[in-house]
Amino acid sequence: MLKISVLTVGDELINGEMSDTNTACIARALSAYGFALRDAQSVGDVEADIEEAILGLCTRRDIVIVTGGLGPTGDDLTARAAAHALGRRLVLHDDALAQIRQFFARSGRAMHPRNEKQALLPQKATVLPNSCGTAPGFSLRQGGCDLFFLPGVPVEMEAMLHASVLPRLLERCGDLAPGRERVFKIFGLHEPKVEEIVAAAPLPEGVHIAFGVDFPLVHLKLRARGEDADTLLDRAEVPVRRALSEHIVAVGEETLAGNVARLLSASGLTLSLAESCTGGLICARLTDISGSSAFLERGAVTYANSAKADWLGVPAAVLENDGAVSEACALAMAKGMRRAAGTDLALSVTGIAGPTGGTAQKPVGTVFFALATPESEQVKGYLFHGDRNRIRTMAVCMGLEWLRRYLVGRQT
Amino acid sequence: MLKISVLTVGDELINGEMSDTNTACIARALSAYGFALRDAQSVGDVEADIEEAILGLCTRRDIVIVTGGLGPTGDDLTARAAAHALGRRLVLHDDALAQIRQFFARSGRAMHPRNEKQALLPQKATVLPNSCGTAPGFSLRQGGCDLFFLPGVPVEMEAMLHASVLPRLLERCGDLAPGRERVFKIFGLHEPKVEEIVAAAPLPEGVHIAFGVDFPLVHLKLRARGEDADTLLDRAEVPVRRALSEHIVAVGEETLAGNVARLLSASGLTLSLAESCTGGLICARLTDISGSSAFLERGAVTYANSAKADWLGVPAAVLENDGAVSEACALAMAKGMRRAAGTDLALSVTGIAGPTGGTAQKPVGTVFFALATPESEQVKGYLFHGDRNRIRTMAVCMGLEWLRRYLVGRQT
Structure with missing residues (x-):
């Protein structure tokens, strides 16, 4: 099992301005592919703290996913901290610069000279394309650890996670039978009532349930692992649908x-x-x-x-x-x-x-x-x-x- | 400046089920009293991981605030992990047991035998009262570090933070003037342009700037500390308003x-x-x-x-x-x-x-x-x-x- 950590970077995460949602988003994506997040950390926009966190993680983990601090302003310090932590020079990366230029060209805006800073990456970094923002991501290999650096903006982060990080994880692991999940969105019953109803329904062995709430909806999650996961979930879906029938207002990604x-x-x-x-x-x-x-x-x-x-x-x-x-x-x-x-x-x-x-x-x-x-x-x-x-x-x-x-x- | 860390414990925080909001809540409370959170970590309900995190933090920090894992069920492991990490025995704590019994008596419910487990705390722990739930909190002193253990339920956690943790922090620090922040929400300029404009504005010494994005708005944050913080921010606001004038579409909490x-x-x-x-x-x-x-x-x-x-x-x-x-x-x-x-x-x-x-x-x-x-x-x-x-x-x-x-x- 790969040991995976998330490190989120940004003053706003530790000064009370906002709660970190990237960790949960990454954890969900990982678990959909059968991986599990081991732990998560947040640090502010302080170079020494980012450096210390990266250094501590890269020796103990197989995969480290870092988000935030890749922007164009002076308080975006992740690339520099990563370079210091791993003993590499910071160099202007042509691919990254080309990617930033293309982004501005596509959106019909002039590129500000400060955006060039976003192409300063640690030596031997591999640039990860960002289809919806200016900040290129990058990855580094250090010993046995793969480090991925993604922007903190959730929509950009998530796109790059799926495009660049998960494929590499699957590559490292060979074929892993992914954990599967099926979500039922329920309206008009509260969580304990849903739990009681589902407990009385005959679910096949190997199907686990979990709950979430997206007010006023309750999300019932059926989970299974292994090669038969989909078959198990198909079989579980029948009694669940029968038991909750008209309360199920949407399934899966649908709202x-x-x-x-x-x-x-x-x-x-x-x-x-x-x-x-x-x-x-x-x-x-x-x-x-x-x-x-x-x-x-x-x-x-x-x-x-x-x-x-x-x-x-x-x-x-x-x-x-x-x-x-x-x-x-x-x-x-x-x-x-x-x-x-x-x-x-x-x-x-x-x-x-x-x-x-x-x-x-x-x-x-x-x-x-x-x-x-x-x-x-x-x-x-x-x-x-x-x-x-x-x-x-x-x-x-x-x-x-x-x-x-x-x-x-x-x-x- | 006290070095303060938060450690949140719970599978739900690292499996994608929910985002941690306790860290932001604690950070807001700390900053209202002039303290700053240094970093935050989340681990699952795994005894070895909780132990490792506590051990790592208590030597590097003055204050560690741990939330979660104090409940009555088998997956609540924080007290045991803390005892192991700090080399103490786990003992049945009479004050804690009395507090749990009182809670059930007050709410007119029978106490389940499993709830006794919540009174098993590390040796020499100080019990922290919980006015709105069953789980007593506790604090430990280890070397120069004060460790506080609070329940994960946000409303209980927050009440105990104010009742028991902040007073101890103020006691350790004497009177501290709070850090202040003023946020300007900017439309029509992107982040690097705002930074460039503000860099040219004559801000008084002691005022620091930071940025955030809430698409399509850029948030410019002016920060200052100490007794003159408000005066400094008042003085800083004049040139900022002059420089960004019509681009400032809202200030502070306002949208x-x-x-x-x-x-x-x-x-x-x-x-x-x-x-x-x-x-x-x-x-x-x-x-x-x-x-x-x-x-x-x-x-x-x-x-x-x-x-x-x-x-x-x-x-x-x-x-x-x-x-x-x-x-x-x-x-x-x-x-x-x-x-x-x-x-x-x-x-x-x-x-x-x-x-x-x-x-x-x-x-x-x-x-x-x-x-x-x-x-x-x-x-x-x-x-x-x-x-x-x-x-x-x-x-x-x-x-x-x-x-x-x-x-x-x-x-x-």
């Missing part, structure tokens, strides 16, 4: 919004959205997905009553008697939106996200949803708990879930 | 959207939004902020041409001749939105977020903005680079920035 978009595309139905308390978030989630213009006709964020009246034709009597946050208003919004947009489906959301605006009858967290379809209209109110952000997140998921259930129900 | 919301509230002006390629994201950012209903009348996500025509009155000729992604269309959207909503301001965005839909004349990343105000209308096109997510993020910031510049310009 709930992605699932809804896929179902909508397949159905050929068109959609419009009338949002109030979610402020355009449901629309934003769906339009995150390329191709959403095929089904999404329009969305409205009708914060003011005049907007609800003008565009959605919500009657003045409803706004006066029931109020903007009410079953009647949600229903009028969905029906009015469907009429205005001429779409097959229209979803509306109206509620009180807080922290102000709540009353005894309608406390903060009160949210009404309505869905108008060619067949009928449904409307229902919920009471969500937590702060503004949590209530809005919950409302976005519930809105998407209403769409998902309707679309799934239509198929059967 | 660009928060700044726009504050400026809008102060101005008394109302706003409506007509979004196409940003799909409701600008609206979602502004409605994140409590109180946004005071200025935001409505937003529209007009994906389909029919929506642009119906609601915004975009002329058929514009859609046919210029297309939906054009200066003429952006302008018609903003003017039509302002008229429809009856607001003081209306902002429109229309563009091609990709990955499909680009042409030679209008490649992916082409985005037009228009702002209609009581005084006039402005319109302009940009070409942004990157993937769908990056182009949308850039467009959201540029849209907010148009609003910010208009509102700032109005004040002067």
